[in-house]
Amino acid sequence: MTSTTTSHATRGLTALVTDLDRAVRGTAPGRATVDAVADALRPALGDPRLLRPDQRVGDPAAYRQHLLHVADDGSFSLVALVWLPGQATPIHDHLAWCVVGVHEGAEHETRYTARPDGLLVPTESAVAYAGDVEGLLPPGDIHRVTNAGTDLAISLHVYGADLSLVGSSIRRRYDDALVG
Numbered sequence: 001m002t003s004t005t006t007s008h009a010t011r012g013l014t015a016l017v018t019d020l021d022r023a024v025r026g027t028a029p030g031r032a033t034v035d036a037v038a039d040a041l042r043p044a045l046g047d048p049r050l051l052r053p054d055q056r057v058g059d060p061a062a063y064r065q066h067l068l069h070v071a072d073d074g075s076f077s078l079v080a081l082v083w084l085p086g087q088a089t090p091i092h093d094h095l096a097w098c099v100v101g102v103h104e105g106a107e108h109e110t111r112y113t114a115r116p117d118g119l120l121v122p123t124e125s126a127v128a129y130a131g132d133v134e135g136l137l138p139p140g141d142i143h144r145v146t147n148a149g150t151d152l153a154i155s156l157h158v159y160g161a162d163l164s165l166v167g168s169s170i171r172r173r174y175d176d177a178l179v180g
């Protein structure tokens with residue numbers, strides 16, 4: 001993954017951040033926060049004015065992260081991930097809660113369960129399209145995301161962490177050889 005940081009926001013992005021802030025601060029930590037953030041994120045998905053052109057740019061080397069906003073107190077971060085066709089994450093899990101919404105294109109997700117011996121067993125596989133939202137609440141959130149389509153894919157991710165400090169929401173990367 002490559003990463004860039006954004007300095008100024010479109011009007012749509014500013015409004016989204018206001019809604020996300022309200023969702024995070026107005027709920028108890030845990031599932032209530034994830035559900036409220038999902039409700040705040042959903043209406044923004046697919047809005048063609050939300051992102052500036054430079055925030056939609058991918059990287060031929062790997063999927064790209066554009067850091068769009070970090071809350072003043074570091075309680076959440078908003079990023080756009082841009083995927084060229086065929087690009088994928090490693091198998092990974094997360095440091096904190098996460099809400100993912102597909103903004104454009106389609107993303108294929110495979111979920112895994114870790115067995116006591118450390119091997120990973122695929123449990124679910126699904127394709128999410130523009131407008132679809134999913135919340136992840138660690139632990140038990142091991143997955144891989146792939147742009148399996150032929151067009152650009154963009155997803156918006158809200159993480160309960162300060163990505164300006166930690167860089168990425170990924171807690172651990174799992175070797176493909178662990179898949180049983």
Ligand SMILES: [Fe+2]
Pocket residue numbers: 092093094143
């Ligand atoms: Fe993830």
